[in-house]
Amino acid sequence: MIRFENISVKYTLKSKQEVEAVRGVTLEIGEGEIFGIVGTSGAGKSTLLRTINLLQRPTDGRILIGGNDITHLRGESLRQLRLTTGMIFQHFNLIHNKTVFDNIAFAMRSAGKSKSEIERRVPEVLELVGLLDKAKSYPSNLSGGQKQRVGIARSIANDPQILLCDEPTSALDMETTQSILDLLKEINNRLKITTVIISHEMDVIKKICDKVAVMSKGEVVETGDVFRIFAVPEHPFTKQLVNSTLDLELPRKLNENRTKRLFKLVYRGERAEEPVISETVRKFPVDMNILHGKIEYIAEQPIGVLILNLEGAKESVDSAVSYLKTRVAEVEELHA
Ligand SMILES: Nc1ncnc2c1ncn2[C@@H]1O[C@H](COP(=O)(O)OP(=O)(O)OP(=O)(O)O)[C@@H](O)[C@H]1O
Ligand SMILES: [Mg+2]
Known part of the structure; x- marks a missing residue:
């Protein structure tokens, strides 16, 4: 045009x-x-x-x-x-x-x-x-x-x-x-x-x-x-x-005196409305806590991040993370 x-x-x-x-x-x-x-x-x-x-x-x-x-x-x-x-x-x-x-x-x-x-x-x-x-x-x-x-x-x-x-x-x-x-x-x-x-x-x-x-x-x-x-x-x-504008950064407070394992999940359009979180908790013997998150819809597709704390035996947490990696765009462990 x-x-x-x-x-x-x-x-x-x-x-x-x-x-x-x-x-x-x-x-x-x-x-x-x-x-x-x-x-x-x-x-x-x-x-x-x-x-x-x-x-x-x-x-x-x-x-x-x-x-x-x-x-x-x-x-x-x-x-x-x-x-x-x-x-x-x-x-x-x-x-x-x-x-x-x-x-x-x-x-x-x-x-x-x-x-x-x-x-x-x-x-x-x-x-x-x-x-x-x-x-x-x-x-x-x-x-x-x-x-x-x-x-x-x-x-x-x-x-x-x-x-x-x-x-x-x-x-x-x-x-x-x-x-x-x-x-x-x-x-x-x-x-x-x-x-x-x-x-x-x-x-x-x-x-x-x-x-x-x-x-x-x-x-x-x-x-x-x-x-x-x-x-x-x-x-x-x-x-x-x-x-x-998306403010995807981890809040500073979460990074202070940290003893827990934190993971950042990035959503880019795919599957954000699926119950990824609850499925993961059901499938693996881990405890999960959502600490921070922001998901927005752009052109009707979700985009954003969730910050999770995963607790449990190391191999259970690792398996849960591998599973999460198949379900969202990115999973990254945040190191203190
Ligand atoms: N009539 C003009 N004569 C001389 N320089 C101009 C004129 N109009 C714009 N400029 C210059 O051209 C450049 C681009 O200006 P323009 O107004 O297109 O930018 P803009 O992206 O629309 O900015 P803003 O968000 O402030 O409106 C600037 O450096 C500006 O100073
Ligand atoms: Mg202008």
Whole structure:
């Protein structure tokens, strides 16, 4: 659907100095996907996103949408590209002196839509985002989450094929973030809009994306299915991002004055819902105590760790461990 071929973007500063914000990015985003771009501040995420609707022209490389090279579009065809590409922003970018209705109507009028089309469509998108009763309100009377809902309604009013989201939840609290992500997912599902979402938080990516590209210093260092990226991150920068959100480290307290044998079980998608623990205790004469654990579901697959203490005769514990190794992704004995 969207293909970046060796895209680079350079900014020339007033001092004539050049900043290479994006460097040699080659990436494919599939039709209907929710695709995440994650990275720390200044990584080049916004710059890369804005090349999709040519708010930012690449200095080098090509961008294809549905197989068509859009890199050099101008005039009417550029206008058409922008119309088929909705966008939402971290700070909502609503027009303050227009009502919710008029904010959306304005975007539709700019796209040449008729009055009757606008009268029909605005309530429809407001209903979709759950704000039909706020049509006559002004943005200043809405909460952050409601403002973003207006932003979303506006972005889909002209039936775009692509939705670009630049940090859509960074200004929102956790609960509101979740409801906005749920809404974006529902819209993607219902309207089959290819959605590209930028975030500096792996948590956001984890909750909503199918695939993710990890950006660092202008380059995409790793791309893959969200589950794969979380389960087996390859690039050191990705590992660091994943560890900071999954918190797989052993709590320090468990490591102090330790006399017990501790084992770390790692789950990566397989069999986490099977009764591995109780089966092990039934099969082998060992006592087991769960000391720490965190299992999350990413793309509906479990991922996480359990820290166990196993007690019993050495050979019983060893047999239990061998059995566990056949049932979960990894078992490692933790040495004090
Ligand atoms: N208009 C501009 N002129 C000059 N330099 C720019 C411009 N926009 C961005 N940059 C520089 O390009 C680099 C990438 O910026 P960009 O905004 O794309 O990063 P980002 O990953 O979106 O960061 P953030 O998470 O802070 O939004 C940064 O070094 C930034 O300072
Ligand atoms: Mg940005």
